[in-house]
């Protein structure tokens with residue numbers, strides 16, 4: 001990291017400015033590897049790139065305002081979805097949720113988007129597409145397909161996310177999520193969540209079933225989806 005960026009962090013009174021910019025929890029560590037300003041079509045953010053010893057992935061935070069001085073900072077934790085976020089896939093609701101969060105955060109002075117590079121809820125891109133194939137040809141839902149491939153329904157690990165939030169100086173946060181597991185995962189790792197803000201999107205014909213599975217099997221709080229009865233290919 002250059003001295004310029006160090007000064008930048010100092011200016012914002014982030015405690016991580018003091019060397020080392022690495023946080024340890026036991027033997028594990030997370031560090032701020034790089035940061036810069038990032039103007040986007042949703043507004044101006046500061047982008048931080050983190051490295052860590054747990055999953056060896058470069059996770060990202062987009063920050064508006066100073067987390068150290070903000071109580072109940074709105075935070076969206078988004079898991080990478082190449083097909084949705086980049087290619088605008090209609091099989092899931094990731095891009096809609098990302099755009100909604102960026103629009104929301106960009107319209108306020110304080111907020112953070114933590115972008116975790118844990119594709120396919122942690123199973124990786126290749127396995128996510130294998131799961132799509134099982135859904136397409138075998139009539140499985142997301143949970144069944146993941147289990148069929150030998151994975152838990154959700155392999156996301158919130159240790160690194162919590163360490164990132166702490167490094168950025170987050171006090172209590174307001175988490176934008178429908179997923180109670182995310183709230184529990186962060187709380188278990190010492191993050192104070194004052195309240196939950198729902199992130200509800202309209203389903204389309206391709207993702208209605210996926211959303212219904214999220215609501216019915218994975219415990220996501222999406223009341224307008226819960227009512228939908230998934231139309232599934234009957235299993236033999």
Ligand SMILES: [Zn+2]
Nearest residue numbers: 081084092094
């Ligand atoms: Zn997605």
